[in-house]
Amino acid sequence: MGKWPLSEPMREALALARRAAEAGEVPVGAVVVKGGAIVGRGHNRPRQAHDPTAHAEIEAIRAAARALGNERLEGCDLWVTLEPCVMCAGAIAHARIARLYYAASDRKGGAVEHGARVFDQPQTLHRPEVYSGMGEEDAAKLLRRFFKERR
């Protein structure tokens, strides 16, 4: 039985995660999509960039906002290979991302279905629709391999 094929944005996010791993960074990748087109790409690169905020989601959101000339990404979707952390979930809310798709969940650092559960906080003014699980196996495998090689 064949696997259901992954959507184009998640395949691109996984390719970006692989690029992060090649650069020695924790393999997480993300893209922002508007009207079917990718308008922002990013991968995790805090070490390379000397920037603790350079997570895949932040990089993709900043690239998309720059490309669209607007700090509000209305009507845009974010695809990312790992459940966003508290910082990235906050950025997703500030950016007004319409739909969030993430592959693997992250019990230790995720803040969507774990920890601070940012989008469930009454304080959070913008909540994206959230979908998870597609690409999970590929995304988790990349992370496992990365940490195994570094042990």
Next chain:
Amino acid sequence: MGKWPLSEPMREALALARRAAEAGEVPVGAVVVKGGAIVGRGHNRPRQAHDPTAHAEIEAIRAAARALGNERLEGCDLWVTLEPCVMCAGAIAHARIARLYYAASDRKGGAVEHGARVFDQPQTLHRPEVYSGMGEEDAAKLLRRFFKERR
């Protein structure tokens, strides 16, 4: 009776908040201090920068990490005029900020003593020491004036 004089970093953060207001941005300013010297400055500027992540804290942290050539700001303190939001609190934890000083608290958007209370989450691996209140009056006055003029 005279007011207790504000420390130099908080005076600089307030000056940066005023600069934000002059540029039409919500007046919040921040500095990162290491060994008594300011190593990063930032003010709120999401509109100008077309960047939803361009809060004062993120700008100051990014500037400091760039200046120090390290994504971990060990031994650095962050001074900011307003209680950090969930995104910025996450960034503060990622950056390993040692001490956080903020002026005004923010019931609506703050995530230190309100909302997600990021540093109280068991998931958060790094917690700064937190001090608040110094400069509160000045910081809150700047924000009130800004929003009043825009109503």
